[in-house]
Amino acid sequence: MNSSHPAVHPVDVPPTDVPVVPRVRMKDWQGMPGTLGGLSLRIGQFCFAVAAFSIMLSIEDFSTVTAFCYLVAATVLQCLWSLSLAVIDGYALLVKRSLRNSLVVSLFVVGDGVTATLTFAAACASAGITVLIGNDLRECAQNHCSKYETATAMAFLSWFMVSPSFFLTFWMLATR
Amino acid sequence: MNSSHPAVHPVDVPPTDVPVVPRVRMKDWQGMPGTLGGLSLRIGQFCFAVAAFSIMLSIEDFSTVTAFCYLVAATVLQCLWSLSLAVIDGYALLVKRSLRNSLVVSLFVVGDGVTATLTFAAACASAGITVLIGNDLRECAQNHCSKYETATAMAFLSWFMVSPSFFLTFWMLATR
Numbered sequence: 001m002n003s004s005h006p007a008v009h010p011v012d013v014p015p016t017d018v019p020v021v022p023r024v025r026m027k028d029w030q031g032m033p034g035t036l037g038g039l040s041l042r043i044g045q046f047c048f049a050v051a052a053f054s055i056m057l058s059i060e061d062f063s064t065v066t067a068f069c070y071l072v073a074a075t076v077l078q079c080l081w082s083l084s085l086a087v088i089d090g091y092a093l094l095v096k097r098s099l100r101n102s103l104v105v106s107l108f109v110v111g112d113g114v115t116a117t118l119t120f121a122a123a124c125a126s127a128g129i130t131v132l133i134g135n136d137l138r139e140c141a142q143n144h145c146s147k148y149e150t151a152t153a154m155a156f157l158s159w160f161m162v163s164p165s166f167f168l169t170f171w172m173l174a175t176r
Numbered sequence: 177m178n179s180s181h182p183a184v185h186p187v188d189v190p191p192t193d194v195p196v197v198p199r200v201r202m203k204d205w206q207g208m209p210g211t212l213g214g215l216s217l218r219i220g221q222f223c224f225a226v227a228a229f230s231i232m233l234s235i236e237d238f239s240t241v242t243a244f245c246y247l248v249a250a251t252v253l254q255c256l257w258s259l260s261l262a263v264i265d266g267y268a269l270l271v272k273r274s275l276r277n278s279l280v281v282s283l284f285v286v287g288d289g290v291t292a293t294l295t296f297a298a299a300c301a302s303a304g305i306t307v308l309i310g311n312d313l314r315e316c317a318q319n320h321c322s323k324y325e326t327a328t329a330m331a332f333l334s335w336f337m338v339s340p341s342f343f344l345t346f347w348m349l350a351t352r
């Protein structure tokens with residue numbers, strides 16, 4: 001047995017009843033689609049957008065300023081988007097379904113990106129005009145400065161709640 | 177040998193001189209930090225921000241409108257940031273060094289996010305006021321509407337070139 005010793009070693013027969021270990025997968029962070037945090041963010045976005053829309057509509061002559069009309073349009077779009085996503089999140093939570101389909105997540109990222117950009121742009125334009133009327137021209141006596149400010153603040157808050165949704169969904173898409 | 181047959185099989189001695197296969201790593205996409213595309217984006221951002229800044233400064237009474245002062249401040253910050261990053265990208269290209277350090281990439285993401293948000297906000301506020309003066313009040317005769325429009329457009333273009341930098345760096349951070 002000394003002349004040649006092929007590398008023969010006793011090996012264990014591989015057991016066949018070992019459970020398959022699942023691949024390590026990223027945890028669902030609160031705020032991602034299909035989580036309770038995600039649903040809360042959507043409801044917050046929707047409520048702030050509705051508030052901005054209602055306050056702006058309550059001003060009689062808002063339609064004389066293009067930027068305020070644009071704010072109304074942007075908040076309507078934000079309301080529709082956030083409400084739809086809130087319904088989807090609620091459904092996913094109810095039936096305990098994961099929203100990790102690549103196509104669905106891409107759609108969420110694009111939608112969030114577009115609505116966030118539009119809402120932020122509208123809020124910034126309205127803020128610029130509110131500051132112009134209030135600070136630069138000092139014409140708050142003839143205008144509803146406080147209402148403009150409140151509507152703008154609500155639009156900013158709505159955008160502020162879309163941003164985490166967008167970034168978490170984008171992160172989900174990148175690490176899926 | 178029939179009574180008990182332990183599972184003994186001949187196995188190959190594992191070879192020791194096999195080269196270590198490197199882990200599959202994401203390709204450097206053009207536009208990411210440390211690439212020629214990234215450097216081009218930085219130069220573009222810088223040029224458009226300088227253009228917006230110069231045009232706005234060439235208007236005598238721009239400082240009477242808060243939003244225009246804010247545009248000047250935002251474009252200065254954008255210039256400084258884009259120039260710094262262009263220098264870093266140029267250096268990384270010259271010495272063929274990869275900019276994949278986690279801390280550095282996080283810093284780039286935060287900086288790009290902040291400057292992009294500020295530039296976009298300033299551009300939107302200026303656009304809102306430009307539309308107010310030009311379309312709603314029709315007072316272009318007393319104002320430099322075309323200069324306001326050009327400065328605003330340049331700021332939007334600068335933001336438009338920061339966005340890919342931001343998203344590609346964010347993607348790099350998420351998939352590092």
